[in-house]
Amino acid sequence: MTKKNIRVLVAKPGLDGHDRGAKVVSRALRDAGMEVIYTGLHQTPKQIVETAVQEDVDVIGLSLLSGAHLTLFQNVMNCLKKRGMEHILVTGGGIIPQEDLDELKKIGIKRVFGPGTPIDTIVDYIQGSVNK
Amino acid sequence: MKKEIAQIKKEREKWDIQVQNSLQKKPERNRKFTTLSDIPLSGLYTPLDTQDMDYPTDLGFPGKEPYTRGIHPTMYRARLWTMRQFAGFGTAEETNQRYKYLLSHGETGLSVAFDYPTLYGYDTDHPLAKGEFGKCGVAISSLQDMEILMDGIPLDKITTSMTINGPAAILWAMYIATAEKQGMPKDQIGGTIQNDILKEYIAQKSFIFPPTPSMRLIIDTFEYGFKHVPQWNTISISGYHIREAGSTAVQELAFTLADGLAYVRAAMNRGLAIDDFAYRLSFFFNSHNDFFEEIAKFRAARRIWAREMKKLGAQKPRSLWMRFHTQTAGCTLTAQQPENNIVRVALQGLAAVLGGTQSLHTNSMDEALALPSKKAVRIALRTQQIIAEETGVTHTIDPLGGSYYLEWLTNQMEEETYHYFEKIETLGGVIPAIEKAFFQKEIAKSAYRYQKEIDQKQRIVIGVNEYALDEPPAIPLLKIDAEGEKRQLARLKKLRADRNKEKADRALLSLQRAAKGNENLMPYILTSVHAYATLGEICNVLRNVFGEYQEPIIY
């Protein structure tokens, strides 16, 4: 077998236009040997999930800085469930207060990477989780 | 003079040797020292570094060309900068309360933050607005919401800045209509609309329409403002967002000024006289961590703008003034040990004041986590007040002027800005450069480099990659009222039911016809707004005529 690349979908759900983080993380994951599909701004949960299906990704990384994370991340998880894609690791980043992290854990997003996270932390988490 | 310089040069050479000797025993902390824009720095600046400068032509006096030291002869001695805290969340009534709170605590101007649906020209009941209502700003879907937002606020005594771009003309019309309903004629009200679409394509990304119709709308506002709302700044040409997206200080300076000159040329192409609209162009800069680089940036900005506007034919002194608002850098705030942000903001605010800003917003310490709580925003406001009243830096104009380092750095930034101007020219100008993704690529490169430097500890962020603690932040955060969305939806529903539908439809139809032609659209937008057509309805008309913008792909 050829070396398997980890495939990651970096997605920005909703209207949030802050893409600095998503772009930096995309480049960093590429530099760590992953294949990164970045779908740009203003993605609906349905678009994100269908893309994840077609691209057969291992990971979905949701980036959100507009405060709408509880609604939008929940919608993505619901769509994933409907599509039978719960095996995909979903993680996220952006401006997400500590107190919402428990809520996100409950819906299946176990870790979220907020401001100040070193890139290697994200890379290690993905590599560690996907290879299990 | 020459003899003195030769003497200093000799002494400098001796001193350099002394430095080398000292370094043998104690090497420097870094391999090289640079500004955040990667400008390499010497250990010491002397008259040698500014020997080619001519005080009258390069520095001059405040209030006189080239305005390096300030645009007014009295600056803060006569009037302090406006303390203008960007604010907005949830419903109009909640934000109205916050405005009154801030005013009661001494802020001297208002600044409106809108939520994402509003920024993109969607009403709260639009499907894309689900979950986004009120989260990062106030939701304004109609004139009624604007009236509530400004309720009890004397619009003839307070100026209001609105951070709105794609649908700026429409929100402006709502503000004008609100003032008129309060009994205030258009020529009595003052404020700013950001209305800077070029930097949206480059950085902030809250664009709606493609470049050509967007520029048309902007020039429409210049024209309308000059004729009917003369105290209004119809644009705030911004570098803040370019910086937040990851650019360096030099890029922020160069790209902002390039955008400004593009707007000026577009207005002149339409036949507007430069001295008619130039005075009402304003700017908006970031105040970031590198203390002296930021001050140099502001001073270079004033000098470059004055010179370039003169080249374009401006003759009135006020056409050459670079008037700017500053906001301390949001991207430097940390979620870890958030109290440290108070210190960062104080230093950044001080840099802006030493740089001669006309207006200032200081960030709150909790903004890497949420929108500002009452306490946090109060501290942010106090920060400005302490700088104003307790430090003494306002007692004299441009107090750092003449510093060898600062003057050298100001010159450097100007030089590098002109390099960028040349590059942009070869690409065909700002809009072609945007389409070729030139700015976006430069910004992404700088952003990536900055992150790598932090990860590799070449750049230290206290509390993040040095002196980090494992404690979660324990400060109370602002909660957005969950019921607010329901209230807003109910209000919208009632508005649509109660208004004169025929009147609104007629107004929208006239707007559509005018949009397809060449007339100034402001009167048509005003009529629509007065008829209580909603933001979404007005934007839809324009979307249908102008189309929507698709951005080029880069990382």
Add this chain to the structure above:
Amino acid sequence: MTQLITQLLKGESAALARLITLVENNSPTVPEVMKAIHKHTGTAHIIGVTGTMGTGKSTLIGAVTRAYRKRDKTVGIVGIDPTSCFSGGALLGDRIRMQDLATDPGVFIRSMGTRGVLGGLTSSIYDVVELLDASGKDIVIVETVGVGQSEIDIAKMADTTIVVTVPGLGDSIQTMKAGITEIADIFVVNKADQPGADETVLQLQQMLCMNHLDEWQIPVIPLSSIKGTGISEVINAINNHMDFLTETNHLRKRRRTRYESELLALIKKKVMHFVLDESRLQGTIESMVDTISRKEMDPHSAAEKILKGILA
């Protein structure tokens, strides 16, 4: 595996996606899958789209897809981006331009990295195209990096090859690598609203007149997404080309060329895997390289020795 194949033939995107992944990863189950589906291929019209960076290939493909969807045709799209030879990773961004199509059940978009094969066209692309074909797509579009050998590779694989250029690259048309003009079935001048568009179209038309052509007259079509012009001409040209291919003998010829290239590529791949199998070589290559470095042997003799050893 049989379940996946059944689902694939029904057109289910999750199964299709999974199988593409197996192909990309050179899974040992791939030959079994490809054997099973080969007879279900042949109905899709394979279109290759090539051109240098910045010519708007993705925008064109999005527009073509939307036009075909209006005509009730299903479309499979493969976007290929270069894999970094340093990290082995890739930024795959071709689908950004087409995300409005992401939820259209009649469209399947997949992004692939070149994964270390020089020349821009991955070794697995033949299999991926067959999978899309077998899943029932009427049209399969392959977009490539557009540098070097890959343009020629695309031509071998596609029924119709579209070469995309933009105004202002006029000088580079002169310097265009020999071979591009020979592989193009259709030329598209994108961003035709920009200055120099008419000249570019003219230059291309003149250059194409000078080339030896079969009976197919290569059209040069200006396309402007701003003005909204050109897309129906492109669709017509694609359909006309397909008609031309089927009415003459060319479709069979092209497909033969494709299968020949695929066969040779597969043989090459299998042979290389066989030859470079470390369990067989056990460090032979390493020690041979040392020998060559010490000038004790030349590379040709070393190669002959290794092969003799393997084939014995």
